[in-house]
Amino acid sequence: MDATSAAADGSGEGARHGGGERGKDGRPEKEEATKKVPLLGMFRYADHVDVLLMVVGTVGAMFNGVAEPFISVLFGNVINSFGESTTATVLDSVTKVVLDFIYLGIVTAVASFLQVSCWTMAGERQSARIRSFYLKSVLRQDIAFFDTEMTTGEAVSRMSSDTVIIQDALGEKAGKLVQLTSGFFGAFIIAFTRGWLLTLVMLASLPLIVVAGAASAQMLTRVSSKRLTSYSDAANTVEQTIGSIRTVVSFNGEKKAIAMYNNFIKKAYKTVIEEGLINGLGMGSVLCILFSSYGLAFWYGGKLITDKGYTGGMITTVLFSVLIGATSLGNATPSISAIAEGQTAAYRLFETIERKPEIDSDDTSGMVLENIKGDVELKDVYFQYPARPGQLILDGLSLQVASGTTVAIVGESGSGKSTVISLVERFYDPQAGEVLIDGINIKNLSLDWIRGKIGLVSQEPLLFMTSIKDNIMYGKEHATTEEIKRAAELANAANFIDKLPNGYDTMVGQRGTLLSGGQKQRIAIARAILKDPKILLLDEATSALDMESERIVQEALNRIMVERTTLVVAHRLSTVRNVDCITVVHQGKIVEQG
Incomplete structure (x- = not known):
């Protein structure tokens, strides 16, 4: 028995209670957590103020998202203005476009403020509430829960790390995803409106981009779950070792504790490497497909100018719109990954929060005697x-x-x-x-x-x-x-x-x-x-x-x-x-x- 396990057992409670199948670290072996809550299920602890903040933040994110592809319309107008016949006409047309840029900047500033501030506040409020509910739930559990399902280090790790992941997913990343999704749809609406033939040709590459992005997101979800588990095990080892430092030192258990900790960190390191490779491969695939589609678009755009009467401004608008739309889709990958991690972390926390113990200290339905003799x-x-x-x-x-x-x-x-x-x-x-x-x-x-x-x-x-x-x-x-x-x-x-x-x-x-x-x-x-x-x-x-x-x-x-x-x-x-x-x-x- 190593020093950390001995320290964790304390005065013999571990020896009396700690049977069952256990892993090398002394913790009960259990299946790796890969389950996650539904997307909307993450917001189950939001109150009416949080809902209002999220609605306002969503409106701001949608305006902010649509504003970016709308720039392509203004770029197209600038290109068309440069083709005017006289200098005065060119200056007049460009001046109107410049004013449109200023108006768009003001709208974007307000929308960005609402998006970031509202979603950040909503995420922080909900994560604080989840922290409180989680601690309350852990403290109401019966002793059997700590014997078989959770160690002290694991509970502390979830309180400190998983709630941060959930806060990120419920806050900034959620608003960012709404913004990028709005930008994606807004971009393609503008592209179809300005030049549907060229847009259809460029859309040929979209399924490939979606498949590449979805595949990488799916793999990232699986890998991130392994990483979170490894970090939780490492935190549990640290908690046991530092909390029982005198016992560890007396048994010369420092090397064992370090070896155990390094083992979990190596597992986490391997998953991070795997996560980086998946992320890089997914991003590289998306960009390769995207740039190849640009070459096709320029070649076909030239044909449309000569055969279908397209203007340079129309071609520019379509190209920039599709570029912005595809970029929005690519940039959404980190947000999707963060939300997927949040769903996995939320499952672990919500499972404990909603667990009703057989011996419930919060249950007030029992009898209260006026006087107790003590038999x-x-x-x-x-x-x-x-x-x-x-x-x-x-x-x-x-x-x-x-x-x-x-x-x-x-x-x-x-x-x-x-x-x-x-x-x-x-x-x-x-x-x-x-x-x-x-x-x-x-x-x-x-x-x-x-x-x-x-x-x-x-x-x-x-x-x-x-x-x-x-x-x-x-x-x-x-x-x-x-x-x-x-x-x-x-x-x-x-x-x-x-x-x-x-x-x-x-x-x-x-x-x-x-x-x-x-x-x-x-x-x-x-x-x-x-x-x-x-x-x-x-x-x-x-x-x-x-x-x-x-x-x-x-x-x-x-x-x-x-x-x-x-x-x-x-x-x-x-x-x-x-x-x-x-x-x-x-x-x-x-x-x-x-």
């Missing part, structure tokens, strides 16, 4: 972790914990002790049996409410990279300074906090690395005390501490276990010395109790 019961519970459906963890386990009593759960590693804690916290639901609080199935209780009545102290406490005060206050929103200090005193943490240079405002570092194990554990206990839970869950809360730290932490635990329903998962005798009942679990069953 806990597991009745004939069978459970398998979603990541390891073939391995039975709890095999018909039944356990009763009366209100206000303390029950210790002991047993060998892997017997299912911590799983009991996870079920009471409702991180998971059992496949069979019931978990009851005060005789009511926990599934029927409001999840947010019941978790507010339960406090959890784990073996490896996780602190946020902020101050001690903020970490303790995480247990109760809007807690007063007096409440925070009282909780710290009960947790035997006040003495060491007062000795720190900044006291309660001292920063704890990433994951609390600036504090010792005993100090971190006492901060976690203070956080649980501030929550004032009716049910307290202690998952090997002292097993990672030295004897002196264990003594101090155990004193704090003994204080807060009074008049609370407490479940203690422990290995050490000192932890279970003062409990009311000891339960021995073996292979998912209770084999002894007393």
Whole structure:
């Protein structure tokens, strides 16, 4: 097992939950994402303001797109003006065309402003909304989702990179595509109006241009999906490595992490090379066909001047119109590619946003009791972790914990002790049996409410990279300074906090690395005390501490276990010395109790 995988497993959760088929990087193997949402489906989170911005931006883009081929009409008029018989007539005709250029410039300026500003604002507004919805959806997912479907690094990568891709597709690139599409159709309408015979001849090359452009766009969509996947895997590796840098360094895992990261970057590099070759081949093919058609157009244009009475201005207008139309089609390729990437990225984000978890923290339909005694019961519970459906963890386990009593759960590693804690916290639901609080199935209780009545102290406490005060206050929103200090005193943490240079405002570092194990554990206990839970869950809360730290932490635990329903998962005798009942679990069953 490499260092990054060990770091990701943390305190053993990865070992308990992380079964199933996994790739070399330790992540669950899953099929490469190649699906995408429909074009209009990308705009599903637009509100009425966004729709208005997009409508105005579309109108501006259409005017901006049509203005470019309209220049060919003015060029044709200039050519015809040069053929006038007298100097005065030439100057008069050219002056009128010059004024037309000025008017066209004013219209284009206004249209360009509306196009760029409106589409950019619409794209930014929608991407910001998608970011918010995505984070909210990720946080509402059940724990099984993170065991089987998504890692932390992957979630962060999608939040940072995929939303940027979507923003580009919903904003500037969408407006650019409308502009180029309008320019394409406007150009050929003008060309047919001015000289349909020459336009038909030049159109012979259009199917070849369309086929070349469509083929390259299709291949680019496939390749870009591979590139996004590789970058997401690379970001996940970085997140695991940097987030667990101490473990990585202690196991000399730097080279392994770098090799893993470079492997994903090489995959991305290969797809970028492939993408560049496809892009270059597509653009080269389009330009080759385009320039060949110009030669044909000049030859046939000369015949039309002598045989059909065409003028030089008509030939110039048709040639420039077809040129602008074909160029618009070619220039649309990057926009089409960006929108295709956006559709692929949107599929990944929208799939998570619209996923409804089985254990939904946003569901407010559950019961809320006026008063909770704290009776806990597991009745004939069978459970398998979603990541390891073939391995039975709890095999018909039944356990009763009366209100206000303390029950210790002991047993060998892997017997299912911590799983009991996870079920009471409702991180998971059992496949069979019931978990009851005060005789009511926990599934029927409001999840947010019941978790507010339960406090959890784990073996490896996780602190946020902020101050001690903020970490303790995480247990109760809007807690007063007096409440925070009282909780710290009960947790035997006040003495060491007062000795720190900044006291309660001292920063704890990433994951609390600036504090010792005993100090971190006492901060976690203070956080649980501030929550004032009716049910307290202690998952090997002292097993990672030295004897002196264990003594101090155990004193704090003994204080807060009074008049609370407490479940203690422990290995050490000192932890279970003062409990009311000891339960021995073996292979998912209770084999002894007393």
